[in-house]
Amino acid sequence: MKLSPPPYQPKNAFTRWLDDRLPVIRLWHDVMGKGYLVPRNLNWLWNFGVLAGIALTIQIITGLALAMHYVASSNEAFNSIEAIMRYVGFGWLIRYGHMVGASLFFAALYIHMFRGVYYGSYKAPREVVWLIGVLLFMLAMATAFLGYSLVWGQMSYWAAQVITGLFSVVPFVGEKIRIWVLGGFAPNAATVNRFFVLHFTLPFVILAVVGLHVWALHRQGSGNPTGIEVKKAEEVVPMQPYYIAKDLVAIGVFLLIFCSLVFFYPNIFTDPDNYIPANPFSTPAHIKPEWYFWPFYAVLRSFTVNFMGIPAKLWGVLGMGLSVLVWGLLPWLDNSPVRSGRYRPVFRCFFLLFMADILLLGFCGKQPAEEPWIRLGQWASLYYFAFFLVILPILPLVEKTKAVPSSVEEAEKKRTDA
Amino acid sequence: MKNSEAKNGKGDMSKDVEGHAFKKPQADLSEQTDKALSGLDRRDFLNVAAVGIAGMGVCGAAIPFIAQMNPSKDVSEQSKTEVDISTIQPGQTVKVVWRDQPVFIRHLTEQEITEANAVALSDLRDPETLEQRTKAGKTNWLVTMAVCTHLGCIPQGSNSSEPRGEYGGYICSCHGSAFDTAGRIRRGPAPTNLVVPPYRFISPSVISIG
Amino acid sequence: MLNLVRRIGFIRLVCLLAGLAMCFVLLWGAFQPRAKQEIDPAARYQKPLKSLKLPSDGLTGHFDKKQLRRGFTVFQAVCASCHGANQLRFQDLAEIGYSKAEIDGIRQEWINRIPDVDPNTGEALMRQPNRNDRITGPYYNPLGSQGIVTAPDLSLITKARKGGAAYVYSLLTGYESEPKEIAERYPQLKTPEGNFYNPYFKGLHIAMPVALLSENQVNYEDGTKASTDQMAKDVTAFLAWSAEPELENRHRIGIGVIAFLLVATGLSVVCCYRIWRKL
Structure with a gap:
């Protein structure tokens, strides 16, 4: 943000006194108040970062309460x-809240990420915002997996077994690493304990990294749907009251969805098998992760043949790892000078196809490891990698973009006229 | 983008007000904000209602998180403790567990009863007779919580090897409260006598606490 | 060529090559011949679940306490000879209308004894369950099943099976004689010795014998006629309660919370609109 916002001015003796000693009100003013100028043309997709933050808060509060009894x-x-669930006061509410909250956290996160891809939010000068975001995504995935294991139902146990099994692909020392991670030869008492400690700790790491994410964002200011940087005072409004009010509406709708699920459909995202206590002697017939991991699970299963001397198992793990890491490469994969998908019609087609592809991958990940889902998953994975690693780098060389207006104001005026 | 040069020159925001290069947007923005806020009377019913209802929501959401720290239902409904007292000899004290806490069951000797009855109520910090602290016709059975009413340590004196203090009952070694043979506070910081838990004789030789 | 490299940039070129490699591996895999998929013949005989309507269904449903009591009567007389309801404690039965005296009667007659220590002698003993003890089955092992196949715990069964209560009800009332066709066409599907044919059970063969055999197998204290269908419905209702005893409470609070949030969100929409309109 190159526009200078109105500085904080303490109104009375107390706030002046406090501001000299600990400028917390100034911090609020600069970050969430009238001192943070936001483009006024943001659409509702720009609310999902805050919503992910709300979901994270719900997870931390309910998680603390659960940790007092677990x-x-x-x-x-x-x-x-x-x-x-049965004996602790409102325990069912807190536990179901934590369960549903995890799903909604990822839902908000995914919408937030897709918004970033479509509007080119990862491009200069916001690469670091994006990189920190991808780091947050990975931390969230790790935390979600650890938390899911803690239930110690059948799905939890076998998730712990299978996911730690991924470590065993490392040549020579893989098996040693797996045993080191588990603290045993299979998930056992030591595993639950360390998973609990890590699951308790990581959210606070996430919270700190969220701080960095917001800091990096505020350094450059928010982007907007046109992808053009704001230049004039008419193009921005202060966060308070405009976007605070808008965020509150979004939070209201979010809480409505959250509470509908918690109170009426709390088990909608879970697998019935996880209500069976862990049995180390019997794997459920069809194991699958929670929905937010389905696309990555499908990628893992898409590598079915040994190739170039690398076993299929290693390909699968490499593929799955790469499918997460490519998100972090985005700022360097796509060097189109045009930021927003609004002015890139060809990109827009590929992007919509990519969204459909993710849904298809997710669907394949949900299905049992049978045909035709494996083959379908292979084609879907192929497009997934092609989109990131082939289409995005080549597109700027061949694509004909629409004329980008010279300012946000002009762009929005054109839009309302049309 | 004029502002950026100025900003690079002066990092301090408060000085930006004087920077002529961006005086205009500055004015625009405050004007804009003021305009928006002036339309919103602070006492505007809707805004007050919105803030109020949000506050209510936060308070409401806090209820489950406060409630969850209460003892869980399976703990608070823990069943009674039944004790067979037929093997407890006069002069002997046993400790049993009720609600995760120890309880003294003391079979008083004739001498201890006499001692307890000899004390004038006016000498007591928390005046109660032995009669009031035991069941009718069972004054030789003194049942008290083994929890000092000062700060919750377990007083000594239930075991013959432990000191009983100068009043012959119990003595709390944490802060020096001494109790007499009726479990009444006689010296030290404890404010009240050892608490008598709810109990009843379900037969001459079995009592049920709770 | 060099020009192209320059235009695309070194990093992107490396990524491009890696991407092409990934695509090639996937393509290679996608064109591998597949083993012919065998359709599980058992699936042909699997039946869709029967529909079951319970009073607790829906957002405003309530548990029928009388039915839950009848259901527990069936559970006690029939299921409990093999199964437990480990997540329930005897005192929880007070919630479905049992008095303290009745609960004491039930726990004293219960099949399982609890390992404990004699407080006087310090010797190990087996005692009657307390009100606070779990309602366990004869095969209860506090350390988990450890690979021994036993009758599953029933306290969470309607949450732990796809189809929930309808599955339990279908299974209980779904025993049939094996279709003749199976022996002729799929001899490998023949019900093994000691198992029973049930088209609602995955794989068709269940180790549990028919539990609800005949009318009046149990005596209902409220005089309801104990037909097998009635018993199945009642015990299913009881198990649905035992899996989600908080259900009524959850729905009741939920309706209040949603109403509150609707008002709050509506108000925030109005406020937001008024604030933005002033721009």
Whole structure:
């Protein structure tokens, strides 16, 4: 933001006194108040960052309450959660809130990420914002996996077994790493304990990284749907009251969805198998992760043949790892000078196809490891990688973009006229 | 983009006000904000209502998180403790567990009863007779919580190897409260006598606490 | 060529090559011949679940306490000889209308004894369950099943199976004689010795024998006629309660919370609109 916002001016003796000693009100003013200028043409997709933050807050608060009752032991974990559901005051509300909250956190995160891709939010000068965001995504995935394991139901147990199994692909020392991660030869008492400690700690790491994410964003200011940087005072409004009010509406709708699910469909995202206590001697017939991992799970399963001396298992893990990492490469993969998808009709087609492709991948990940889902997943994975690694780098060389207006004001005026 | 040069020159925001290069947008913005805010009377019913209802929502959301710290239902409904007292000899004290806390069951000797009855109520910090602290016709059975009413330590004196203090009952070694043979506070910081839990004799030799 | 490299940039070129490699591997995999997929013949005989209407269904449904009591009667008389309801404690039965005296009667007669220590001698003993003890089955092992196949715990069964209560009801009332066709066409599907044919159970063969055999297998204290269908419905209702005892409460609070949020969100929409209109 190159426009200078109205500076904070303490109104009375107390705020002046406090501002000299600890400028917290100034911080609020600069970050969330009248001192942060936001493009006035943001659409509703720009609310999902705040919504992800709200979901994270819900997760941390409910998680703290759950941690007061949860027993991290392979014999007691499952029963202690059921005891929370039945005997702790409002325990069912807190536990279901944590379960549904995890899903909605990822839902908000995914919309936030797709918005970033479509409007080119990752491009200069906001690459660091994007990179920190991808780091947050990875931390969230790790936290979600650890938390899911803590339930110690059948799906939890086998998730712990399978996901730690990914480490065993590392040549020579893979098996040693797997055993080191688990603290045993299979998920056991030590595993639950360390997973609990990590699951408890990571959210606070996430919180700190969210701070960096917001800091980096505020350094350059928010982007906007036109992809043109704001230049004039007429193109921005202060965060308070305009976007605070808009965020509150979004939070209201978000909470409506959240509460409808918690109170009426709390188990809509879970697998019934996870209400069976972990049994290390029997794997459920069809194991699958929670919905937010389905696309990546499908990528993992799409590598079915050994190739170039690399076993299929290693290809799968490499492919899955790359499918997450490519998000972080985006700022360097796409060097089109045009930022927003609004002015890139060809990109827009590929992007819509990419969204459909992710849904298809997710659908394949949900299905049992049978045909035709494997083959379908292979084609979907192929497009996934092609989109990031082939289409995005080549597109700027061949694509004919629309004329980009010279200012946000002009762009929005054209839009309302049309 | 004129502003950026000026900004590079002076980092301090408060000085920006004087910077002529961006005086105009500055004015525009404050004007804009003021305009928006002036339309919104602070006492505007809708805004007050919105803030109020949001506050209510936050308070409401806090209820479950406060409630969850209460004892869970399976703890608070824990069943009664039944004790067979037929093997407790006069002069002997046993400790049993009720609601995760120890309880003293003391079979008083004739001498201890006499001692307890000899004390004038006016000498007591928390005046209660032995009669009031035991069941009718069972004055030789003193049942009290083994929890000092000062700050919750377990007083000594239940075991013959432990000191009983100068009043022959119990003595709390944490802060020096001494109790007599009726479990009444006689010296030290504890404000009240050892608490008598709810209990009843379900047969001459079995009591049920709780 | 060099020109192209220059235009596309070194980083993008490396990524492009990596991407092409990934695509090629996937393509290679996609064109591999597949083993002919065998359609599981058991799936042909699997039946869709029967529909079941319980009083607790829907957003405003309530548990029928009388039915839950009948359901527990069936559970106690029939299911409990093999299954437990580990997540329930005896005192929880008070919630479906059992008095303290009745609960004491139930727990004293219960099949399982609880390992404990004699407080006087310090010796190990097996005692009657307390009100606070779990309603366990005969095969209960506090350390988990450890690979021994036993009758599953029923306290969460309607949450732990796809189809929920309808599945339990269908299974209980779904025993049939094996279709003749199976022996002729799929001899491998023949019900093994000691198993029973049930088209609602995955794989068709269930180790549990028919549980609800005949009318009046149990005596209902409220005089309801104990037909097998009635017993199945009642015990299913009881198990639905045991899996989600908070259900009524959850729905009741939920309706209030949603109403509150609708008002709050509506108000925030109005405020937001008024603020933006002033621009």
